[in-house]
Amino acid sequence: MNPKPNHKLTEGHKMWLTVMSVFAVYATIFILFEDYDRKFLMPFDEVSDWHLLLFSLAVMAVLAFLLFRYARRMDERISREQAEKENRMRRELTQNIAHELKTPVASILGYTETILDNPAISDDMSRQFIVRTHSQAQRLTALLQDISTLNKMDYAPDLLKMERVDVSALFADIVQETALAIDARQMTLRNYLPQDIIVQGNPSLLYSIFRNLVDNAVSYAGRGSVVEVSAVEQPHHWQFTFKDNGIGIPAEHQPRIFERFYRIDKGRSRDMGGTGLGLAIVKNAVLLHGGNITISNAEPSGLKFEFTLSKKSQAQ
Numbered sequence: 001m002n003p004k005p006n007h008k009l010t011e012g013h014k015m016w017l018t019v020m021s022v023f024a025v026y027a028t029i030f031i032l033f034e035d036y037d038r039k040f041l042m043p044f045d046e047v048s049d050w051h052l053l054l055f056s057l058a059v060m061a062v063l064a065f066l067l068f069r070y071a072r073r074m075d076e077r078i079s080r081e082q083a084e085k086e087n088r089m090r091r092e093l094t095q096n097i098a099h100e101l102k103t104p105v106a107s108i109l110g111y112t113e114t115i116l117d118n119p120a121i122s123d124d125m126s127r128q129f130i131v132r133t134h135s136q137a138q139r140l141t142a143l144l145q146d147i148s149t150l151n152k153m154d155y156a157p158d159l160l161k162m163e164r165v166d167v168s169a170l171f172a173d174i175v176q177e178t179a180l181a182i183d184a185r186q187m188t189l190r191n192y193l194p195q196d197i198i199v200q201g202n203p204s205l206l207y208s209i210f211r212n213l214v215d216n217a218v219s220y221a222g223r224g225s226v227v228e229v230s231a232v233e234q235p236h237h238w239q240f241t242f243k244d245n246g247i248g249i250p251a252e253h254q255p256r257i258f259e260r261f262y263r264i265d266k267g268r269s270r271d272m273g274g275t276g277l278g279l280a281i282v283k284n285a286v287l288l289h290g291g292n293i294t295i296s297n298a299e300p301s302g303l304k305f306e307f308t309l310s311k312k313s314q315a316q
């Protein structure tokens with residue numbers, strides 16, 4: 001999915017280089033020690049050292065040629081398989097997007113048609129339908145926004161503006177913005193983040209990381225649950241822990257939870273306005289900030305996310 005050119009050595013070439021290095025070491029030993037270890041390296045006295053060396057070089061050249069061809073074929077196969085996988089993922093993604101767009105669009109059409117086709121509909125009823133239409137339109141906007149964020153990270157990460165971001169202040173804002181929702185579910189949000197967590201990053205993506213995690217805890221952890229956020233400073237990055245003591249995610253779902261559109265209880269998640277893009281955005285944003293993220297069960301219950309954010313971002 002990432003169109004950035006890959007300057008790393010391919011697997012095939014790594015193998016080829018390894019074998020060639022072994023040969024080079026062999027030839028060096030042969031030249032350096034031919035007088036000292038004649039018996040070990042050259043058991044046939046009648047063949048001169050130089051003939052044997054030339055013969056070895058010829059064998060090396062033929063082997064190098066064969067290995068090079070094999071490595072090229074191997075790389076071609078790997079990139080063909082990768083291209084097929086990417087195509088399959090793109091097709092699935094388009095299908096998922098179409099599917100997710102269909103539901104709110106169908107609702108909007110249904111509600112507005114009902115109002116238009118029934119001029120005698122009561123004011124109360126028509127207001128109810130307009131409110132529902134509005135919330136479906138909001139859902140569509142959020143979905144399109146998420147898709148656009150992921151697209152930006154996939155195809156134009158270099159265009160993302162990186163600046164000095166105070167993560168402690170950013171999270172304090174999120175705590176305020178979500179206070180009503182947290183209270184409404186009798187939840188507690190414990191913010192143990194130290195002051196002045198500064199990273200070089202994209203403010204909107206960093207906001208998305210923490211906002212998605214808080215929103216998820218609010219939506220899924222359950223009434224009365226407790227959410228804790230903490231961070232430890234390391235020389236080059238910050239190590240964050242975000243955990244709740246709610247219902248958690250069964251272990252078998254955890255490896256796939258960062259995939260786009262992956263939801264555990266599709267019906268329940270969709271009722272809560274979820275499309276399954278939140279954690280995909282979180283993961284991509286963390287990677288883009290030179291970090292990584294893992295998910296595990298919290299003790300004694302709930303979910304724990306551990307992730308790092310590099311102090312100096314790699315994206316620019």
Ligand code: ATP
Pocket residue numbers: 146212216217220221244246247248249257262263264265269270273274275276277278279280303
């Ligand atoms: P979106 O975030 O795009 O609106 P979503 O919340 O369904 O939709 P994700 O944020 O990717 O998508 O979460 C994927 C799924 O993981 C959710 O549907 C939910 O089932 C589960 N989940 C996420 N966070 C928690 C949590 N803190 N506790 C329990 N389940 C969770």
Ligand code: MG
Pocket residue numbers: 212215216274277278279
């Ligand atoms: Mg979510």
